[in-house]
Amino acid sequence: MNHSAPTQNGLQSCIEACSHCHQVCLQTAMNHCLEAGGKHVEAEHFRLMMNCAEICQTSANFQLSNSKFHQRVCEVCAEICEACAANCEKIGGMDECVKACRACAESCRQMASMKS
Amino acid sequence: MNHSAPTQNGLQSCIEACSHCHQVCLQTAMNHCLEAGGKHVEAEHFRLMMNCAEICQTSANFQLSNSKFHQRVCEVCAEICEACAANCEKIGGMDECVKACRACAESCRQMASMKS
Amino acid sequence: MNHSAPTQNGLQSCIEACSHCHQVCLQTAMNHCLEAGGKHVEAEHFRLMMNCAEICQTSANFQLSNSKFHQRVCEVCAEICEACAANCEKIGGMDECVKACRACAESCRQMASMKS
Amino acid sequence: MNHSAPTQNGLQSCIEACSHCHQVCLQTAMNHCLEAGGKHVEAEHFRLMMNCAEICQTSANFQLSNSKFHQRVCEVCAEICEACAANCEKIGGMDECVKACRACAESCRQMASMKS
Numbered sequence: 001m002n003h004s005a006p007t008q009n010g011l012q013s014c015i016e017a018c019s020h021c022h023q024v025c026l027q028t029a030m031n032h033c034l035e036a037g038g039k040h041v042e043a044e045h046f047r048l049m050m051n052c053a054e055i056c057q058t059s060a061n062f063q064l065s066n067s068k069f070h071q072r073v074c075e076v077c078a079e080i081c082e083a084c085a086a087n088c089e090k091i092g093g094m095d096e097c098v099k100a101c102r103a104c105a106e107s108c109r110q111m112a113s114m115k116s
Numbered sequence: 117m118n119h120s121a122p123t124q125n126g127l128q129s130c131i132e133a134c135s136h137c138h139q140v141c142l143q144t145a146m147n148h149c150l151e152a153g154g155k156h157v158e159a160e161h162f163r164l165m166m167n168c169a170e171i172c173q174t175s176a177n178f179q180l181s182n183s184k185f186h187q188r189v190c191e192v193c194a195e196i197c198e199a200c201a202a203n204c205e206k207i208g209g210m211d212e213c214v215k216a217c218r219a220c221a222e223s224c225r226q227m228a229s230m231k232s
Numbered sequence: 233m234n235h236s237a238p239t240q241n242g243l244q245s246c247i248e249a250c251s252h253c254h255q256v257c258l259q260t261a262m263n264h265c266l267e268a269g270g271k272h273v274e275a276e277h278f279r280l281m282m283n284c285a286e287i288c289q290t291s292a293n294f295q296l297s298n299s300k301f302h303q304r305v306c307e308v309c310a311e312i313c314e315a316c317a318a319n320c321e322k323i324g325g326m327d328e329c330v331k332a333c334r335a336c337a338e339s340c341r342q343m344a345s346m347k348s
Numbered sequence: 349m350n351h352s353a354p355t356q357n358g359l360q361s362c363i364e365a366c367s368h369c370h371q372v373c374l375q376t377a378m379n380h381c382l383e384a385g386g387k388h389v390e391a392e393h394f395r396l397m398m399n400c401a402e403i404c405q406t407s408a409n410f411q412l413s414n415s416k417f418h419q420r421v422c423e424v425c426a427e428i429c430e431a432c433a434a435n436c437e438k439i440g441g442m443d444e445c446v447k448a449c450r451a452c453a454e455s456c457r458q459m460a461s462m463k464s
Binding site for chain 1: 276279280282286287290296298299300304308312
Binding site: 015019023026027030031057060061064065066 | 431
């Protein structure tokens with residue numbers, strides 16, 4: 001864990017992780033999940049997918065705009081990504097989504113723990 | 117149909133129509149539709165609900181920011197709202213959504229047809 | 233402060249507060265601030281206005297979609313609204329924005345403190 | 349110009365162009381423009397930057413969710429990207445933004461002209 005000030009590189013890589021996770025969650029929910037049906041459209045799962053997509057978008061936007069509050073948003077984003085990854089793993093068949101959520105959670109946690 | 121320049125009142129009322137339609141579509145999709153299941157979570161319907169919610173949000177934001185392009189976005193918003201209203205009517209049980217979509221479509225069409 | 237489960241009324245009123253604050257911040261930034269210039273377009277102030285508009289939108293969307301994480305987003309939203317209100321007050325001439333931010337912060341704090 | 353049905357490759361590359369243009373416009377506006385001041389924070393320019401960032405985000409989201417209306421949104425997105433590129437070129441010093449807007453406009457025009 002790095003407690004130094006966020007470097008430009010760290011910021012850009014967290015923006016990419018958030019943007020990628022946003023894309024994978026939204027695309028998976030609106031294609032794979034809606035077409036598969038069953039457990040994939042149960043309220044808890046589908047909400048998590050859409051909420052994860054949205055908080056990742058917001059987290060990326062806060063970092064892109066150099067917000068003083070980007071670490072607070074990253075912290076919440078990491079929690080939601082972890083919950084989404086665990087839920088996708090339980091249902092199965094969404095490995096790319098699990099991977100994107102875990103990578104984004106890890107990147108956001110690092111960002112949140114840096115000294116601002 | 118009013119072809120004069122958009123008045124502040126016309127703008128504010130279209131912003132309210134878009135904001136209300138965004139709220140009703142998102143809330144209906146993520147609660148009523150996910151809980152009812154069946155036809156309510158079929159891909160075509162659910163996509164329309166989410167797309168309608170998003171374009172209404174974007175249309176409101178373009179008007180709030182006084183964009184030169186707000187009429188172009190209103191035009192597309194009106195089309196999507198009409199399609200969403202028709203689809204909700206066919207499935208049934210979503211009267212508030214039908215009403216919000218129709219009102220937003222009408223308001224956006226008026227906005228799109230005004231001389232800028 | 234109410235520590236009971238969020239009522240439908242409490243939720244709807246917090247959604248309205250977030251939606252109103254989103255609208256006022258975005259409209260003020262993109263019209264009043266850009267036209268006034270000077271302190272109104274200094275980076276710290278303008279970022280706060282845009283960040284406040286975005287987190288309010290996200291907070292409203294989380295509540296509309298009945299997310300398990302809406303209280304976490306409300307908590308961050310309240311902090312940003314308070315910072316935006318204080319900053320607008322210091323610069324002056326944005327009383328409607330100060331009022332909308334304070335009302336949203338108060339509503340989000342109540343929502344965040346409810347037992348889920 | 350390709351008039352065949354959109355391939356998965358074409359879709360993914362247009363999503364990437366929209367996502368990249370969203371990031372570059374938002375980051376440039378909220379950092380370079382706010383810090384440079386002067387012409388960079390004049391209402392017309394700053395609005396175009398923020399509107400371009402938002403329509404690119406919406407266009408990417410419509411394509412990610414496989415919306416029937418993604419071509420209509422791409423069409424509007426292409427117009428706004430062209431306007432933003434021209435405006436950035438006139439002011440100067442924003443070459444990366446000009447390039448991202450032109451690439452996104454071209455990709456969105458191709459997407460809009462495909463048979464659905």
